[in-house]
Amino acid sequence: MPLNIALINMPFGFHIYPSIQLGTISTLLKSQGCQVKSHYLNLHFAHQLGLPVYNQLCEKRFLIGEWLFSHLLFGSNAKNQDYINQFAPHIEDVCSSIERPREYLVDVKTKMVPEFLEWSLGAYDWGAFDVVGFSSTFNQNVASLTLAKLIKEKFPHLKILFGGSNFESEMGLEYFRVCPWIDYVVPGEAEDILPQLIKYFTQGGAIPKGVVHRRNNEVIYEEPEAMFGSFQDYAAPDYDDFFDQLREIDPQSSLLQNPVILYETARGCWWGEKHHCTFCGLNASTMKFRSKPIKQVHDDLALLSKKYDSFRFRLVDNILEMKYIDGVFGEMAENNYDLNFFIEVKSNLTKKQIKTLAQGGAKVIQPGIESFSMNQLWDMDKGVRPLQNILCMKWAMYYGIEINWNILIGFPGETDDDYRQQINLIKLLFHLPPPECVGNLWLERFSPYFMRPEEYGVTITAPGEAYPFVYDHPDIDPFKIAYDFEFETNNQIDPQLKQELYQIAEEWKRRHQSEQLPYLIFTKSMDFVTVYDERSLNPVKIRLEGPQAWTFIFCNDAPKTLEQICTHIQEKMPQELEPGLAENAVAFLEEKGLLYGERGKYLNLALPHNANL
Numbered sequence: 001m002p003l004n005i006a007l008i009n010m011p012f013g014f015h016i017y018p019s020i021q022l023g024t025i026s027t028l029l030k031s032q033g034c035q036v037k038s039h040y041l042n043l044h045f046a047h048q049l050g051l052p053v054y055n056q057l058c059e060k061r062f063l064i065g066e067w068l069f070s071h072l073l074f075g076s077n078a079k080n081q082d083y084i085n086q087f088a089p090h091i092e093d094v095c096s097s098i099e100r101p102r103e104y105l106v107d108v109k110t111k112m113v114p115e116f117l118e119w120s121l122g123a124y125d126w127g128a129f130d131v132v133g134f135s136s137t138f139n140q141n142v143a144s145l146t147l148a149k150l151i152k153e154k155f156p157h158l159k160i161l162f163g164g165s166n167f168e169s170e171m172g173l174e175y176f177r178v179c180p181w182i183d184y185v186v187p188g189e190a191e192d193i194l195p196q197l198i199k200y201f202t203q204g205g206a207i208p209k210g211v212v213h214r215r216n217n218e219v220i221y222e223e224p225e226a227m228f229g230s231f232q233d234y235a236a237p238d239y240d241d242f243f244d245q246l247r248e249i250d251p252q253s254s255l256l257q258n259p260v261i262l263y264e265t266a267r268g269c270w271w272g273e274k275h276h277c278t279f280c281g282l283n284a285s286t287m288k289f290r291s292k293p294i295k296q297v298h299d300d301l302a303l304l305s306k307k308y309d310s311f312r313f314r315l316v317d318n319i320l321e322m323k324y325i326d327g328v329f330g331e332m333a334e335n336n337y338d339l340n341f342f343i344e345v346k347s348n349l350t351k352k353q354i355k356t357l358a359q360g361g362a363k364v365i366q367p368g369i370e371s372f373s374m375n376q377l378w379d380m381d382k383g384v385r386p387l388q389n390i391l392c393m394k395w396a397m398y399y400g401i402e403i404n405w406n407i408l409i410g411f412p413g414e415t416d417d418d419y420r421q422q423i424n425l426i427k428l429l430f431h432l433p434p435p436e437c438v439g440n441l442w443l444e445r446f447s448p449y450f451m452r453p454e455e456y457g458v459t460i461t462a463p464g465e466a467y468p469f470v471y472d473h474p475d476i477d478p479f480k481i482a483y484d485f486e487f488e489t490n491n492q493i494d495p496q497l498k499q500e501l502y503q504i505a506e507e508w509k510r511r512h513q514s515e516q517l518p519y520l521i522f523t524k525s526m527d528f529v530t531v532y533d534e535r536s537l538n539p540v541k542i543r544l545e546g547p548q549a550w551t552f553i554f555c556n557d558a559p560k561t562l563e564q565i566c567t568h569i570q571e572k573m574p575q576e577l578e579p580g581l582a583e584n585a586v587a588f589l590e591e592k593g594l595l596y597g598e599r600g601k602y603l604n605l606a607l608p609h610n611a612n613l
Contacts, residue, residue: 003201005029006129007038010136010143012058012065015046016255020262020316021135021164023237028191030238032198037129038241041120041147042140047249048116049108053098058139060097062090063466065139068109070470072117072146075110077472086469113143120147127155131201136164142470145179152181159183159201163190166483169446174480176212177219178473185212187221189267189286192229231267231290236300239308259310263300265324266291266317271346275381278456279411281444281483282318289319294327301328305339314342325353329360337361344368347392348384351557354392358399367392369405369435372425373418374598379411381448386425387559387598390605393432398607403433407505409498410441412449412457412489419497426504428593428605430535431520434508438501443487450485462486520594520606522552529553531594531606542592547572547585552594552604559601562586 007026009019022038029036046054057065067083074080084091084102095102126132132151134144148160163186167175172187186193188210196208207213210224239261246253268289272280276287292300305311320343332339333356340363347367349357357365371377372386396403407422443449449458463482471481511518522531529549533540544552547569554560554568566582586602589595595602 003029003034003130003198004128005034005036005131005133006124006126007036007133007135008144008147009038009040009042010134010140010147011042011045011069012054012139012143013042013137014058015042015051015054017260017262017314018237018239018242019135020237020264021137023239023242023262024234024264025133025135025163025190025194026238026241027235028194029198031235032195034198038238039124040242040245043242043245043249044120045116048112053100056097057094060090060094062087063139063464063470064090064094066142066470067466068105069113069117069143069146070472071109072114073142073149074470074472079469080472083466083469087466117143117147117150121150121154126151126158129158131159131161133161133163136162136166138165141166141175145175145182149179149181161186161197163187170480171445171483173212173219173221174477178475183213186210187212188224189229191234192226193224232292232296234292236303237262237264239304243308258312259308260312260314261304261308261310262314262316263304264316265297265328266319266321269318270321271319271383275383276448278379278381278448279408279441279444281442281447281450289321291321291323294323297324297328298331301339311339312341313339315344318344320345325356329357329362332361333359342366346384348388349392349395351391351395354395354401355399358396358401362401364402364404365396366404367396369393369403370408371422372407372429373422375418376408376411376414376422379413385598387596387601387603390429390432390596391558391603393429394603394605394607397433398613405433405435407435407438407501408441409438409501410489410491412491414489414491414493416494416497419493419501423497423501423504425596426501426508428535428596430508430511430518431605431607434512435505438505443485445483445485449487453487457489459488460485461488521609522606523609524553533593533606535593542594544589547581548588551582551585551602552589552606555595555602555604556606556608559598559603561600562602565602 007022009022013019018040026036026038049057057068067080070080084106091102091105095105132148134148136144144162148162151158152160160182161184162172162175162182167185167187169187172185176182176185184197186197193208193210197211200207209222212219212221214220243256243259246255266289268287269282270289272287273289301313338361340361342364343362344366347369368382369389369392370380370382372389374386377384377386393403443458443460449456450460453460462485463478464484465486467478467482471478516537519532519534522529527545529544529552531542531544533542550569550572551565554565562582565586566577569582569585570577586595586597590597594605596605
């Protein structure tokens with residue numbers, strides 16, 4: 001008899017697309033001969049709350065989604081009850097965004113959630129399954145733990161299995177230790193472990209390495225002999241159950257029209273293998289970069305597009321494999337396909353690469369810009385400079401690619417000069433896409449700041465402040481389950497500078513949402529260039545001729561050195577070059593805010609009016 005396995009996706013997992021974790025595991029288990037049914041219970045709860053409210057709650061911080069599901073496990077404890085007062089400003093923000101009073105959140109926590117969990121327990125014949133598996137990521141952990149407990153109490157024979165990013169490393173070991181209703185945990189990549197575990201379930205023998213389990217009430221875990229398998233052997237994810245259940249809940253759902261399909265072309269981070277960004281907590285044990293062959297990516301995308309009648313994809317890779325720019329997106333462009341993609345990239349792309357991505361269907365990119373401060377980017381070990389960030393933003397905007405990015409502050413080693421430099425540079429960039437926000441650095445588990453805090457002048461002081469108020473139980477060690485942590489540095493930044501940075505970023509956003517849209521564009525004739533500058537509220541028209549125009553155009557596609565600029569002007573003026581001509585042209589363009597210079601290289605900040613570059 002094949003194993004009958006249920007996979008469960010709980011709130012507050014995003015409802016707007018299926019879970020790639022469940023989709024990937026479903027494909028894998030079916031290839032092992034198992035009967036598999038994925039249950040998207042988050043869809044039911046999202047429709048119960050209302051999709052706009054649910055979507056907002058998915059995005060909020062301070063573990064609000066976890067707290068809302070914590071009533072059955074921790075709701076009688078003092079700190080858990082005090083959460084809504086402890087984080088009153090955050091609660092006000094949440095209530096404002098969902099247009100509900102705070103009493104509504106209390107009602108969700110104490111009434112709606114328990115009723116939903118009770119419904120979830122009785123809506124399906126869980127007893128007919130051999131294994132019930134939960135993938136826990138982000139704010140769906142307490143919901144998953146609670147339903148697992150209810151199912152185990154009602155059907156003790158069931159094997160309860162957990163995995164997902166919330167169960168990486170010691171987090172998974174701690175949850176397993178304090179939750180006796182969990183039978184097994186796979187705390188890392190599951191594709192190579194699960195087939196062995198299935199074999200154990202059906203044939204007996206030794207529990208495979210890489211699986212957390214109990215022996216005589218002792219928690220046992222042995223590292224697997226090989227951490228990574230053959231990533232290229234992993235087949236495309238199975239999302240059938242998601243769309244079937246969405247049709248049952250809401251046959252007219254807009255999510256069924258050209259739905260967003262999640263796909264993974266690569267794992268790990270090719271940059272992080274050599275230079276782990278100091279603040280990044282991704283890729284706990286999976287930094288090693290592995291990518292699928294180009295042909296396999298093409299085949300999988302074609303399969304998923306046809307199967308789910310969709311042209312929209314979200315690549316979940318931490319960073320785009322560079323060979324895909326030509327090998328995947330270049331071919332998409334050559335064949336005039338209409339697929340479109342969300343992707344994460346490194347910002348040090350060339351104009352040509354950005355053009356290829358745009359023509360191949362990249363509609364939204366997340367380039368990890370983070371800062372325009374040279375020192376801060378250096379301290380992050382990002383491997384990029386402000387100049388490269390600006391070039392990426394300029395050509396992405398020109399080619400119609402939306403950019404998602406934030407400004408991060410609070411890094412160890414920051415100075416007032418870093419803030420002043422960034423503020424001054426932002427004033428020149430108002431015509432480019434603004435950040436979503438200015439936010440304080442999170443100290444994330446698995447990041448170099450977490451692993452080696454003393455090396456960076458960081459002092460970790462506590463787990464993320466919401467953990468003790470959500471997971472309010474004396475047996476739980478908040479340090480072991482936390483993904484983010486409170487910390488201190490020796491920074492003493494002028495508060496007025498911080499406020500000025502916040503204000504200028506807000507003004508940047510406000511301008512792009514107003515009728516006074518800022519712009520900096522140029523038109524080119526045979527013998528002159530005209531620049532139209534509407535970055536401030538006082539429009540300026542600047543006519544450039546001779547060396548100024550030649551320099552301006554020469555630095556348009558990519559940064560150029562002063563030596564390269566001199567050579568270019570010399571080619572335009574066969575007669576003997578006057579001393580200082582290039583330097584004067586550069587100085588004039590910098591003074592007008594049209595050219596940005598960094599470490600001896602200069603980039604034209606304006607966008608061409610010509611649409612054919």
